[in-house]
Amino acid sequence: MTSDVPALAALRRSPVAARRLLVFTCFLVTAVTLTPIVMMVLVAFQSDTESMAARPSLWPGSWHPENIGRAFDLVPLGRYLLNTIIFAGGTALLETATAALAAYAFARLRFRGRSVLFGVYLTTLMIPSQVTLIPQFILVAKMHGVDTWPGMILPHAFTALGVFLLRQFFLGVPRDYEEAARLDGANRWQTFVRIIIPLAVPAIATLAVFKFISQWNNLLWPLVISNSDSTRTAAVGLQVFQSTNGTQWNLLLMAAAITTVPLIVLFFLTQRWFVKGITMSGLGGR
Incomplete structure (x- = not known):
């Protein structure tokens, strides 16, 4: 066996040094992650001349909050945000519901070929979404779903990854809870709704x-399936913004x-559930 590297050996002997290194690494990763976001916000409040200069400065010479109103005036940004909420919210709701039902079936129901079927289902995770894009579009077009909400949402209403994560969690729920509910007269559906769902x-x-x-943040599917402002999402709207207004970088x-703000608000509102869910679900099951 070779001896340890001196630096690593020193860190192992000194918990304080290891903690300082960890804190420094966290600060470094955070700074690298936040730098593009800070640059985006600073340039957003610059004037047209500053943002289009040959050698632009990151810090605005003068702040221009009126750029917020100008951005909403150039394109129907408010409509795009509402469309994105409908698309992302509807898709997330259906994906979560179908994943919970399928995950419970794979975790608790006994039927022939269950493991094989689950393995085949998981293999779909290895197929890039770009491969199925054209078949999905042809199928939706034949069902007259182009530029409609059902056509945008339903193709993404099922997810193998969600089934896998929730199945892992359901496997970690003791069967005693379900057996007690069944003894009290609850059927399979009542057990799922009243016992499993609250725990999960x-x-x-x-x-x-x-x-x-x-x-x-989905761009590809809405870009293909949406043809008008009535269903166009914010990600597609930014592409339209750039194509119609040129390189007005500040706007x-x-x-x-502006399109990032709702995600930040969502994270702070759901941070407690977010952290708790990562700790309890996913790879925590058996």
């Missing part, structure tokens, strides 16, 4: 938040910053 609220809330965020980044 943190895991379900975490999955819903994850899905809402992923669909909020484009202001629109991008």
Whole structure:
């Protein structure tokens, strides 16, 4: 066996040094992560001349809060945000509901071929979404779902990842709770709704938040299926903003910053469930 590296050996002998290194690493990662966001906000409040300069400065020479109103005037940004809430919220709701039902079936119901079926279902995680994009579009088009809410939401109403995560959580729930409910006269559905769902609220809330965020940032599918402002989401709206208004970087980044605010608010509102769900669900099951 080779001897330990001196630096690692020193860290192991000194908990204080290890803690300081961990804190420094956290600060470094946080700074690298927040730098683009801070730059986006600073440029968003710059004037047109400052943002278009050959050598732009990051700090605004003068602040221009009127850029917020200008961003809403150039494109129907408010409509795009509402559409995104409908799309992301509806998709997350359906994905969470279908994932909870399928996960409970895979975790508790006994039927022939259950493990094989679950394995085949998980293999869909290895298929890139771009591969199924054209077949999905053809199917939705044949059902006259182009530029409609059902056509945008229903193709994303099922998720193998959500089934896997919730199944892991359901496997960790003791069967004694269900058996006690069955002895009291509850059927399978009542047991699922009254016993399993209340216990799984943190895991379900975490999955819903994850899905809402992923669909909020979804660009490819709404770009393909949406043809008008009535269903166009914020991610697609930013593309329209850039194509119609050129490289007005301050207004484009202001629109991008506005579309980011709801996600920040959502995270702070659901932070308690978010952390608790990550701790209790996912890889925590057996």
